[in-house]
Amino acid sequence: MHTIDEIIDLIREINPLLNPKPEEELIKSGKLTSVDVMSLVLALNGNFDIEITPLDLKEENFRTPQAILDMVERLEEE
Amino acid sequence: MSYNSFIYLFPFLSVSWLLWALAPQKWRPGVLLGASLVFYYASTQRYIVYILLAAAVAWGIGLLLERLNDLQAQTRPLLPAAERKSFKKQVAALKKMTVTGGVVTMAGILLFVKYLPFGARVLSQLLETLPGAPVLTVPSFVQPMGLSFFTLMAISYMVDVYRGTCKAAGRYWQVLLFLSFWPHAVEGPFDRYGALSPSLLDPPRPAYRDLTFGIQRIVWGLFKKMVIADRANMYVKAVFDDWTQYSGAATALGVLLYTLQLYAEFSGCMDIVCGSAELFGIHPAENFRQPFFSATVGEFWRRWHITLGAWLREYVFQPLILSKPMQVFTSFCREKVGPTAARQWPVWAGLGITWALIGLWHGAGWLYLLYGLYYFALQWLGELAEPALIRLAPGLPGWRKTRPYKLFQVLRTFLLVNLGMLIFRANGVWAALDMLRRLTIPYEGSLLIKVDARDMAVLAAGALVLFLVDWLHHRGHQLRAELSARPLPLRWAVYIGAVLAVMIFGAYGDNYDPAAFIYAQF
Amino acid sequence: MRSYIKHILHVGAFLLVLAMAVFLAGHYLMPHSNRYLSGYTAGGILGEDFDTIDVLVMGDSNAAQGISPMQWYCDSGITGYTYASGWLSVYNIYYRLRSIYEEQTPKVVILCTDVVYSRMGDETELQAAIGDITDELIPLVRFHDNWKDLTLQNLFEEHDYSWRDTNKGFTPITTVGASTRGDYMYNDGSREPIPALVRLYLERIVALCEEHDSELLLITVPASSSWNLARHNGIQGFADEYGLTYLDYNMAGLDPGIDWRTDTPDGGSHLNVLGAQKLTAALGACLTENYALEDHRGQPGFESWDKDAAAYTEIITDAAARNQEAADYQISVLEGTA
Structure with a gap:
């Protein structure tokens, strides 16, 4: 099991100015650009034993830190 | 037929509209297809074969992918549990091969017709340095109207069917209508089959x-x-x-x-x-959203020629970073350099390639490559400089929220975009550099x-x-x-x-x- | 159903108001003097008194530089006008002729067939036709650029279309640029067909002349750089079909004596004064022999013509002298004795 803080820490590595709450809007608000999202994906792939594919690059999977956590846990099961 | 010509605006549009409005509902897509083919043929004559071919390839690949999906859905429940996973893997591999074949064919058509002479030139320049190098002559092909648009739209159709984003079209004419639809046949925008086909195939009432x-x-x-x-x-x-x-x-x-x-x-x-x-x-799809109000060059390209950026992001940038070669590179970075490099360097590489492609899409020449890389340099340097800037001016994030700063950003973006335009329009790389130099010489x-x-x-x-x-x-x-x-x-x-x-x-x-x-x- | 009718009426009313606005704008943008209504001095025909022109020449720049009607008046009292402007097409000519007929009743209409095969730029035939016909039917499209010359004053002035041209549409050119083309009317067995839409409008011109009891005469002004036998054959075919007389002054039998070293200012595209004098004389002879045209010299109502004749004689003598100088120089250059 992973915690939401692991996700938030990764986001903060990518953009130190951010400190999002678990349900904070990330994409539509522009806090994470598409370049940031790809950096995050690489970090997620590296830190957790998962493989994010282009099919997973949907807005609903990255909308909030909680959504990211949900996606990571789902991918770990496969 | 030019969009601002008398023939297009008056006879073509009004006759098409009247036929469409008076036709029964189930013939309306046919009227649209007929009008699109008339428009396309009037402008290209026999080169219409390219788009007919592209539609055939896309439709065929789409159907094949759907057959594979159906096969999986039907056969899987019948298999014993132990074999299910390997069967799923086999089908997935087949699907991947199918879509890859389709994409490579379509990209191949585009590369061959549009980029062969440029590629030959580059190769010749490289070979020149070797003694006794052969002189390469290649045939140059006439580029059919909208080649750079319908090939990419065909690719997006095939990939969307592969990803399950949209259902495959049952009939050839449906794909042909999507690709040849005259409003986007000449200069885009890049539409997606899933988004456009409902109103194309089941039009609303006049x-x-x-x-x-x-x-x-x-x-x-x-x-x-x-x-x-x-x-x-x-x-x-x-x-x-x-x-x-x-x-x-x-x-x-x-x-x-x-x-x-x-x-x-x-x-x-x-x-x-x-x-x-x-x-x-x-x-x-809309291609412009008041681009000159952008605060950064990155934002500008999300407001200018929106559908091109979106297409490259979704079908090149993202898959590229997640691809096998890039995964190898990522692991290499992680082992030799560190975790930060592992998540940054592949993204930069992907970004560089994407910008290069944006440039080259506009034309087969060094100038266009320079154009794309110019914007890549701006974006990359901007990101690299960010931590240093914050350290030098800790108040910067706060300033960024103020109106004077936002105005500064808009003007700065305007200036940078104009420099990009100078490169884009110049008569070649040397002309671009010369013109930049000449900006400093006063004009009397x-x-x-x-x-x-x-x-x-x-x-x-x-x-x-x-x-x-x-x-x-x-x-x-x-x-x-x-x-x-x-x-x-x-x-x-x-x-x-x-x-x-x-x-x-x-x-x-x-x-x-x-x-x-x-x-x-x- | 009722909403359809409402919408159609609404749209119809809007289009009506739009059409009125377009024609009003066109009216205000038309030139204030007839001098600028068309290229060269074609517009001057509107300044002539009604029903005084007996021979009307219609053509493009070849005609404007090659045919001088005032010479006919000086020699035999024939009143003629060269209505010609650069790049006029058959479409333009049809509509201009129609409007000229509102004021004049020429007995002979001479059509210079150089217009049939010429086209500006690389538009397609259809594009050229649409462009020219729209220009003729909607004055705003033809004169839209005149917004640059509009001032607040002339917005309220009446148009003044009384300007007259002494040279009656002819523009004397006195420079010389030899043509070295040699034989350009050699037989290569071909016939250049007349484009379909052009032919349609030629037929309309034929019908228009019949309707107004004018005799239509087809000629081709000598032009070594743009005419050939294939085109001659194309026109001859049309002339035979409609029983029209066709005089091609490029053919050896009708050659009025053009010397391509001295009689052209631009290497064979047009004629200068020396060439125009020869062509005009030949045409004039044909007119007096074959058509019953009145000698208007000294008649009441033609005083302005007599006055213009005197002025013209001075102009043309001077122009011819200057042209001859240039011609002599050109010959000396060609013979290496300059």
């Missing part, structure tokens, strides 16, 4: 509002193209084709006018095509180059009107709807005024050189 709003949008597009863009073209052509005769303010004005010309023309063309489609209740002559004072006044007035309309859109106004709520004399005065403005101030007739649509050559 509506008065669609008709009137569509015509209004077409007139607005004609104003931008014929009054602003074609007029600016006279100055721009002189200063860029003969760049060694000009410097300083003359060159600078030429760059500014080119930016104005390109924006007015391309967005005007989008207005004409979106207005044309709107007559039929169809809404192609009249700035009325090929346009007189009155033409300049019209250009200025046109640019002002364009700015005002964009600004109102930026603030969220829906101009056509708001205008239609005003009293009749005011509405009619605006509509008639717009038509007269195009007829009187349009740069057409014996005194002007005809200016072709710029993006139609890509």
Whole structure:
């Protein structure tokens, strides 16, 4: 099991100015650009034993830190 | 058939619309297909085979993928549990091979027809350094109209079916209609099959509002193209084709006018095509969202030629970073350098490749590669400099929220975009560099180059009107709807005024050189 | 159903108002003097008194520089006018002829067939036709660029279409640029067909002349750089079909004595004064022999013509002298004795 803080820490590595709450809007608000999202994906792939594919690059999977956590846990099961 | 020609605007559009409106509902897509093929054939004659072929490939691949899906759904429940996973893997591998084959074929057509001479040139230049190198001659092909658009749209169709984003089209004519639909056949926008096909294949009823709003949008597009863009073209052509005769303010004005010309023309063309489609209740994707109000160069490219950036992001940038070669590179970075590099360097590499492709999509030449890499350099350096900037000026994040800073950002972006436009329009890499140098040499002559004072006044007035309309859109106004709520004399005065403005101030007739649509050559 | 009718009426009313606005704008943008209504001095025909022109020449720049009607008046009292402007097409000519017929009743209409095969730029035939016909039908499209010359004053002035041209549509050119083309009417067995839309409008011109009891004469002004036998054959075919007389002054049998070293200012595209004098004389002889045309010299109502004749004689003598100088120089250059 992973915690939401692991996700938030990764986001903060990518953009130190951010400190999002678990349900904070990330994409539509522009806090994470598409370049940031790809950096995050690489970090997620590296830190957790998962493989994010282009099919997973949907807005609903990255909308909030909680959504990211949900996606990571789902991918770990496969 | 040019979008601003008499033939297109009057006989073609009105006959197509009448046939479409009077036809029974299930024949309406057929009318659209017929009109699209007439339009395409009238412009390209026998080169229509390319688009027919592309549609066939895309349709075939789509059907194959769907068969594989059906096979999986039917067979899987019948298998014992132990074999299910390996079966799923086999089907997935087959699907991947199918879609890869389709994409490679389509990309191959594009590369072969458009980029073969450039590739041969590059290869020759490299081989020149070796003794006894052969001289490469390659045939150069005629590029059919819209090649760069329909091949990419075909790829997006196949990949979307593969990813399950949209269902495969059952019939060939459906894919052909999607690719050849005349509003996006010449200069885009890049539409997605899933988004556009519902209104193409099951059109809405003819509506008065669609008709009137569509015509209004077409007139607005004609104003931008014929009054602003074609007029600016006279100055721009002189200063860029003969760049060694000009410097300083003359060159600078030429760059500014080119930016104005390109924006007015391309967005005007989008207005004409979106207005044309709107007559039929169809809404192609928007390509522009008031780009000159952008704060950064990155944002600019999300507001300018939106569908090209979106296409490259979704079908090149993202898959590229997640691809096997890039995964190898990522692991390499993680082991040799560190975790930060592992998540940054592959993204930069992917970004560099994507920007290079944006540049090269516009043309097969070093200049266009330079154009793309110019924007990559700006974006990359901006990101690299960010931590250092924050350290030097800790108050920066706060300043960034203030209005004066935002204004500074808009102006800075405007300046950087104009420099990019200089590169884009120049007669080659050396010309671009020379023109940049010549900007510093003062110019001692009249700035009325090929346009007189009155033409300049019209250009200025046109640019002002364009700015005002964009600004109102930026603030969220829906101009056509708001205008239609005003009293009749005011509405009619605006509509008639717009038509007269195009007829009187349009740069057409014996005194002007005809200016072709710029993006139609890509 | 009722909403359809409402919408159609609404749109119809709007289009009506739009059409009125377009024609009003066109009216205000038309030139204020007939001098600028068309290229060269074609517009001057509107300044002539009604029903005084007996021979009307219609053509493009070849005619404007090659045919001088005032010479006919000086020699035999024939009143003629060369209505010619650069790049006029058959479409333009049909509509201009129609409007000229409102004021004049020429007995002979001479059509210079160089217009049939010429086209500006690389538009397609259809584009050229649409452009020219729209120009003729909607004055705003033709004169839209005149907004640059509008001032607040002339917005309220009446148009003044009384300007007259002494040279009656002829523009004397006195420079010389030799043509070295040699034989350009050699037979290669071909016939250049007349484009379909052009032919349609030629037929309309034939019908128009019949309707107004004018005799239509087809000629081709000598032009070594743009005419050939294939085109001659194309026109001859049309002339035979409609029983029209066709005089091709490029053919050896009708050659009025053009010397391509001295009689052209631009290497064979047009004629200068020396060439125009020869062509005009030949045409004039044909007119007096074959058509019953009145000698208007000294008649009441033609005083301005007599006056113009005197002025013209001075102009043309001077122009011919200057042209001859240039011609002599050109010959000396060609013979290496300059």
